[in-house]
Amino acid sequence: MLTKAQNKYIRALSQQKNRNEHGTYVVEGEKLAEEWLASDCKIQMVVALTDWVKMNTDLLAKHPEAEVIHAEPHHLESITGLQTANQVILVAYSNKTPKPIAAGAWCIALDTLQDPGNMGTIIRIADWFGINHVIASPGSVDFYNPKVIQSAMGGHLRVNLHKEELDAVFSKLKSPVYAATLGGENIYKLKEKTPGFILIGNESKGISEELLNIATQQITIPRKGGAESLNAAVSAGIICALLIEG
Template sequence: MHRQFIAEGSKVALEWLHSDMPIDTIVATAEWHAANTHVIARHPEAAVHIASDDDLTALSALHTPSQVLLVLPYAAAKDVPNVNEWYLALDDIQDPGNMGTLIRIADWFGIRHLVCSPNCVDVYNPKVVQSAMGSHIRVNIYEAPLADALPALSAPKFAATLSGSDVYQAGTHESGVLIIGNESKGISPQVMALATHWVTIPRTGGAESLNAAVSAGILCALLLPR
């Protein structure tokens, strides 16, 4: 069985086309193809198909189809490496928009390793790919039970939780694992028990909680070296 996924939209497609990542198929309108022949030529391995707007509408998973669609191979499965760097560890993230944004956050902060528990939303879901805006290219994404993967990592482990200590007092760290929990249930007890630090973003207003991806972005800005 071929494990493939789709990336749609000119901005996302151009991210892949400017990279050295393999591409299986490029489906584009004649107009888009003509305007981007120079970058399409970087990928002689890709089959190229010219399609009408109606064809792309029929193929698209988006509400507003674009002029180009790529068929891409899944990245080869890898073991989570134990390195002196930062990781994001995601415990059962379910929302595709959150997952895509979390991949972009990892990319923004230069975090090269993102570990997803098996019950996370598929990182190649079309909505995830769209939200990540090409960041799949630069972030290594692993799927593994966090209860198995985290003990093998020597970096300190920071659990994002409402009951944690003030992250503004935590300082910055050269390496670490930032654990972000499920949107409604938070971090599971088994994974929480593996954390070496519990941190929270102090609340001064009335909101009950922060979105998982928003929390991750704030915590990365405060914990990672600047």
Template sequence: MLSKSQIKLITSLKQKKYRLQHELFVVEGVKTIKELLQSNLVLHKLYTTETFNIDAKDEILISEADLKRISFLKSPNKALAVFKIPEVKQIDKSKLIVALDDVRDPGNLGTIIRLCDWFGIRDLICSKETVDCFNPKVIQATMGSITRVNISYIDLASFLKDNQTTNYGAFMDGKNVYQTNLLEKGVLVMGNEANGISQEIESVINERVSIPRFGNIRATESLNVATATAVLLSEFKRR
């Protein structure tokens, strides 16, 4: 059985301010939860319709109906876990870092976190206006990668201003990335879905890069920010 206070706590975690206040976030689905249980994340409580055979004090068996009451999904998937938000580690400037300037779409952020994980990017830094990485839709899209990428929300302009390595920025009219010398360390900045990189950030970019367009596409269109990140990370890492 679920208590009223448990329901209230869990449903409050849909909102960023309550996630920050309680330092907790929600993960749904058996596969993702199992993966996160094996990571260094700390479980707060697991609400499930079938036992995971973990420490009984952490697991609360509930009915399908109760799961439906707390789930953020249209079709709940057997279990919902509440984890503690991990501590953010210090940023390692000796390697390539990915930075996001106000990426707003949770699916895009989730995909970019998976890409960082795949391409061995340890640090993802986000402007304060970037969507929260513990947003349930981001968590659904990351498939466990969230535990392997260190994500910091910072004053991006200050960080880039102080940065001693190259600040690369993705622009529509930058230099052909295939013909650019890409260093092993630096920061690759990706912009907002609608507006690209903001003027303030643009002023601290050292190298503007662009993925050339091969088709007969209109100049007003661009690649989606997640697919552009995929291509650019591949260029930085290929050998």
């Protein structure tokens, strides 16, 4: 049975200040919950329909630390952040320390990225292209926002996520910084593609002046039509496809 206190606690985790206070976050849906349980991520609580619990005893046995709560559909409805509740919602701990970033590898850096859908999609892009690190400036949307979790499709379990001041990271690692802007060099004509940071800016303001000054290379995906800009996550995907594979 889901208690009132547990119900309140899980709903409170939709807000970043509560996630920060408790060091936990919510994962929803069968597919993601099963990925989380199959990983070595520490789980605090699993709220699920009895049928789902019965079907997943092996996965749950891997997590003796987790409290398993049998719930009715209306319990799940009352705590879901999605339009329709799934069979399972779990609460995981966010205390996993990311591996340190090493020079010589590709890395995606985000300057005050705001949209949770974009953040999740970019983590998923990193996960697809085998990029092991995503760094976001402190002003960026929280990695553990429920919409970020949903749109990253399990990327949180494979990509190291860092919240750090970007200039400090750049100056420490001395890898090239490729900054996505509207007035940079045509990305198709770039000769030097030494692995480094792919820097993506805020959805409306782009990259801050200060970081643009630090960037070793400003790059642009050439425009042929009438749009003012490309979506931040789409830009990140195209740049990865052109720099890493191309």
